[in-house]
Amino acid sequence: QKEVEQNSGPLSVPEGAIASLNCTYSDRGSQSFFWYRQYSGKSPELIMFIYSNGDKEDGRFTAQLNKASQYVSLLIRDSQPSDSATYLCAVNFSGGSNYKLTFGKGTLLTVNP
């Protein structure tokens, strides 16, 4: 069973701080990694994707991938109350259908003003 693990939280940070969200996955051959944000009562929306080892930055968001250690993380700099949401890590596992993502259970982030 291919799995994606996330700390369910809640993770609470003060406004302006860096929020760090972590995700580990079981399949060493996985190729594609995604972070989705889901506000309460809303649908998931893509924040970032990353395919290669290292860091990928987009505004206040940085995704970090370490395939050797099988983890992917999301850093949110200068956290804002509007960042309060559940963050879902998703992995496209190798060997199976190219169209299938496996999601973690999500980490609830609360940014306190």
Added chain:
Amino acid sequence: DTAVSQTPKYLVTQMGNDKSIKCEQNLGHDTMYWYKQDSKKFLKIMFSYNNKELIINETVPNRFSPKSPDKAHLNLHINSLELGDSAVYFCASSQGGPGDTQYFGPGTRLTVL
């Protein structure tokens, strides 16, 4: 214009009934999905169609039957509804290919009484 739309948004029904949820995407994507998100927010793939062809069929009871009349539509029919079917069902679409970004519909909250 809404990219991925679902109807209805809310569905409340009695055990044993049969119900359908409809999904349409106007993004020109080749692949569509149905996900189930339970009360613990765990998002799990159920089905996926690529150009009207079923490509993912996870371990889902036979009471669930997807239908894709064309690549812009993917409907979900559920027979003999059970209490455990209560969840939010999300439709999504992607262009296809390894780990393409998935765009989610607003969700249908199904409550079985």
